[in-house]
Amino acid sequence: MDALRVVVSGASGRMGTAACAAVEASDDLVLVGRLGRGDDPSAALAGADVLVDLSVPASSPALVAAAVEAGVHAVVGTTGWDDARLATLREQLGGAPSVGVLVAPNFSVGALLVTAFAVRAARFFESVEVLELHHPDKVDAPSGTAVRTARLVAAARAEAGVGPAPDATTASLPGSRGADVDGVPVHSVRLRGLVASQEVLLGAQGETVSLRHDSIDRSSFMPGVLLAVRQVGSHPGLTVGLEHWLDL
Ligand SMILES: NC(=O)C1=CN([C@@H]2O[C@H](COP(=O)(O)OP(=O)(O)OC[C@H]3O[C@@H](n4cnc5c(N)ncnc54)[C@H](OP(=O)(O)O)[C@@H]3O)[C@@H](O)[C@H]2O)C=CC1
Numbered sequence: 001m002d003a004l005r006v007v008v009s010g011a012s013g014r015m016g017t018a019a020c021a022a023v024e025a026s027d028d029l030v031l032v033g034r035l036g037r038g039d040d041p042s043a044a045l046a047g048a049d050v051l052v053d054l055s056v057p058a059s060s061p062a063l064v065a066a067a068v069e070a071g072v073h074a075v076v077g078t079t080g081w082d083d084a085r086l087a088t089l090r091e092q093l094g095g096a097p098s099v100g101v102l103v104a105p106n107f108s109v110g111a112l113l114v115t116a117f118a119v120r121a122a123r124f125f126e127s128v129e130v131l132e133l134h135h136p137d138k139v140d141a142p143s144g145t146a147v148r149t150a151r152l153v154a155a156a157r158a159e160a161g162v163g164p165a166p167d168a169t170t171a172s173l174p175g176s177r178g179a180d181v182d183g184v185p186v187h188s189v190r191l192r193g194l195v196a197s198q199e200v201l202l203g204a205q206g207e208t209v210s211l212r213h214d215s216i217d218r219s220s221f222m223p224g225v226l227l228a229v230r231q232v233g234s235h236p237g238l239t240v241g242l243e244h245w246l247d248l
């Protein structure tokens with residue numbers, strides 16, 4: 001089988017640098033392009049099978065749209081894909097039925113497992129809050145992973161008929177109770193020295209559970225990136241979340 005030809009956008013960034021190295025170290029993949037800010041993606045996409053987008057929320061939708069237009073599959077790690085952006089992409093993919101796009105807020109198997117554990121636990125606890133902790137160069141808050149975790153947990157609670165979490169707060173400083181994501185408070189910490197961490201706190205009468213994951217190095221994301229690159233062509237349409245392709 002021919003090697004899959006891969007273009008990376010955000011190639012000089014923290015994740016992009018690691019992804020380019022991971023692709024170059026793989027015998028079945030070949031890196032055919034590195035895109036950065038201001039680059040026209042069309043020439044690179046013309047010779048590619050898969051785009052790996054690890055850029056910034058502002059540029060990601062246009063890059064992915066260009067890939068779909070060119071018939072190139074896309075693996076999107078860039079965060080900030082809200083429902084409106086996903087709906088536009090889904091509509092575009094309707095006109096490109098053979099193209100696959102994965103939007104994956106997190107490529108680390110450990111992070112995906114913590115989200116899955118939290119969803120499983122959600123219905124048993126009256127309280128739940130999400131804490132995400134990242135390096136201070138991150139531009140978006142809350143993290144894409146925390147938003148997705150909170151949404152999935154909220155959906156599991158709703159399905160099980162769990163009501164709103166108890167909270168007697170009537171006086172507070174703005175932001176002190178975190179961002180409200182579908183009723184789940186999400187708190188963001190930005191601290192030099194960190195890479196990416198998430199903790200889901202669940203509470204019921206007389207007990208609490210803390211589910212925590214720490215990425216201490218960006219190598220934690222690379223097996224997921226490579227798996228996604230190899231599989232995305234077999235999954236036409238839009239997939240949100242790498243967990244769908246793992247037997248978690
Ligand atoms: N899914 C996952 O598992 C993970 C996702 N992420 C996400 O990946 C993204 C990148 O993170 P990170 O590497 O830390 O960020 P960086 O800021 O290190 O890298 C972003 C890169 O994107 C480049 N860029 C900006 N605009 C464009 C454009 N129009 N076309 C192509 N490249 C562009 C930047 O260039 P310049 O330097 O010139 O501005 C920079 O090199 C974020 O959204 C982050 O949340 C991060 C880790 C894991």
Ligand SMILES: O=C(O)C1=N[C@H](C(=O)O)C[C@H](O)C1
Pocket residue numbers: 079105106134138142143144145146195196197
């Ligand atoms: O910017 C980061 O670093 C990360 N971004 C992703 C997110 O927003 O969830 C994934 C991971 O948390 C690292």
